[in-house]
Amino acid sequence: MQKILVTGGAGFLGSHLCERLLRDGHDVLCVDNFYTGGKQNIAHLLGNPYFELMRHDVTFPLYVEVDRIYNLACPASPIHYQFDPVQTTKTSVHGAINMLGLAKRLKARILQASTSEVYGDPEIHPQTEDYWGRVNPVGIRACYDEGKRCAETLFFDYYRQHNLDIKVVRIFNTYGPRMHPNDGRVVSNFIVQALRGEDITIYGDGQQTRSFCYVDDMIEGFVRMMDTERGFTGPINVGNPCEFTMLQLAEEVLKQVGGRSKLAFKALPADDPKQRQPDIAMARDKLGWEPTVQLEDGLRETIAYFKRTLMVAA
Numbered sequence: 001m002q003k004i005l006v007t008g009g010a011g012f013l014g015s016h017l018c019e020r021l022l023r024d025g026h027d028v029l030c031v032d033n034f035y036t037g038g039k040q041n042i043a044h045l046l047g048n049p050y051f052e053l054m055r056h057d058v059t060f061p062l063y064v065e066v067d068r069i070y071n072l073a074c075p076a077s078p079i080h081y082q083f084d085p086v087q088t089t090k091t092s093v094h095g096a097i098n099m100l101g102l103a104k105r106l107k108a109r110i111l112q113a114s115t116s117e118v119y120g121d122p123e124i125h126p127q128t129e130d131y132w133g134r135v136n137p138v139g140i141r142a143c144y145d146e147g148k149r150c151a152e153t154l155f156f157d158y159y160r161q162h163n164l165d166i167k168v169v170r171i172f173n174t175y176g177p178r179m180h181p182n183d184g185r186v187v188s189n190f191i192v193q194a195l196r197g198e199d200i201t202i203y204g205d206g207q208q209t210r211s212f213c214y215v216d217d218m219i220e221g222f223v224r225m226m227d228t229e230r231g232f233t234g235p236i237n238v239g240n241p242c243e244f245t246m247l248q249l250a251e252e253v254l255k256q257v258g259g260r261s262k263l264a265f266k267a268l269p270a271d272d273p274k275q276r277q278p279d280i281a282m283a284r285d286k287l288g289w290e291p292t293v294q295l296e297d298g299l300r301e302t303i304a305y306f307k308r309t310l311m312v313a314a
């Protein structure tokens with residue numbers, strides 16, 4: 001049994017990770033400032049004697065005793081990270097410095113939740129880990145993209161300078177139960193709109209692509225990466241290589257939900273990447289990992305979740 005810190009543990013991915021680590025027999029410390037996450041995501045874990053919740057903002061120093069750290073704290077959806085962009089950069093950069101300082105003092109292994117956004121609007125397709133990316137440093141997505149890029153730099157400098165035991169995963173679009181209904185990300189938007197019979201908002205012509213990974217597959221990737229031998233740092237892509245256009249995604253959601261929603265075309269946000277698909281050869285090779293959940297099946301679970309939560313809210 002290890003004592004494991006999960007920052008951002010009350011969020012979408014963090015809450016699934018806390019659950020998984022408890023199931024694996026670990027002692028979990030969840031740290032979150034509830035900026036985008038919520039107690040409802042982890043309420044069912046509060047009675048577990050091996051689970052502890054701490055309200056804390058990672059931009060401030062944190063003194064706790066743990067064996068391992070998963071650093072997930074950061075708003076992830078464009079509407080949330082653009083709401084207070086300075087705080088977003090601080091969370092990525094100051095948060096990384098504090099968690100790396102903590103890991104250094106404790107000699108603890110630390111995993112960073114990085115993102116496919118480090119590739120920006122990519123010129124190569126699919127994206128491999130050695131691609132350096134194409135990010136607009138002054139655009140509206142930069143607080144997130146550059147914050148995450150700088151966090152990666154910090155991780156690798158602590159590795160080179162202080163010999164820290166680091167792991168960096170680059171997460172591609174992930175979906176599943178506990179996404180926030182007002183999160184603004186495409187999967188939750190489409191499902192919520194379809195369930196409410198509202199128009200499905202397609203940004204641009206809907207021909208841009210994303211590759212969607214179901215949350216359980218993603219968490220399995222995190223845990224496998226955390227357990228690799230010391231010195232294997234990544235960065236490593238974790239995501240589902242099955243690529244869909246936003247129109248195809250809308251079609252699949254409508255097929256499953258039924259109802260009377262129509263498509264409504266809206267302006268494409270600035271700097272919106274046109275295509276994104278992970279090359280997961282490294283994950284297959286080093287982690288023996290690949291996604292197992294098809295979009296159709298993952299959407300069914302996610303739609304069922306939103307049906308339950310929207311009914312409670314109504």
Ligand code: NAD
Pocket residue numbers: 007008009010011012013014031032033034035036037038056057058059071072073074075076077091095113114115116171172173174175
């Ligand atoms: P989320 O918004 O649901 O979770 C983020 C959590 O971090 C929330 O609980 C939030 O309250 C917390 N948080 C934010 N700022 C904080 C701060 N300063 N101090 C403490 N806690 C703070 O998002 P998610 O989808 O679960 O994303 C988790 C991580 O994975 C993020 O780092 C994100 O960048 C990364 N990621 C997610 C995706 C995805 O598709 N879901 C893709 C790429 C990367």
Ligand code: UDP
Pocket residue numbers: 060061062063064097098099100101102103104105
């Ligand atoms: N830090 C922390 N918890 C710890 C140790 C360090 O939050 O247990 C923070 C500390 O506030 C510092 C940062 O991590 O600002 C970086 O720590 P490091 O030891 O690398 O640098 P220094 O303390 O020399 O600035």
Ligand code: UDP
Pocket residue numbers: 077078173184185186187189190201202203204206208210246268269272273
């Ligand atoms: N998108 C859309 N309708 C929505 C929300 C998003 O068409 O209601 C598009 C968005 O423009 C982008 C894609 O879906 O091209 C994925 O957006 P999301 O915010 O989920 O993730 P990211 O752009 O960060 O990959």
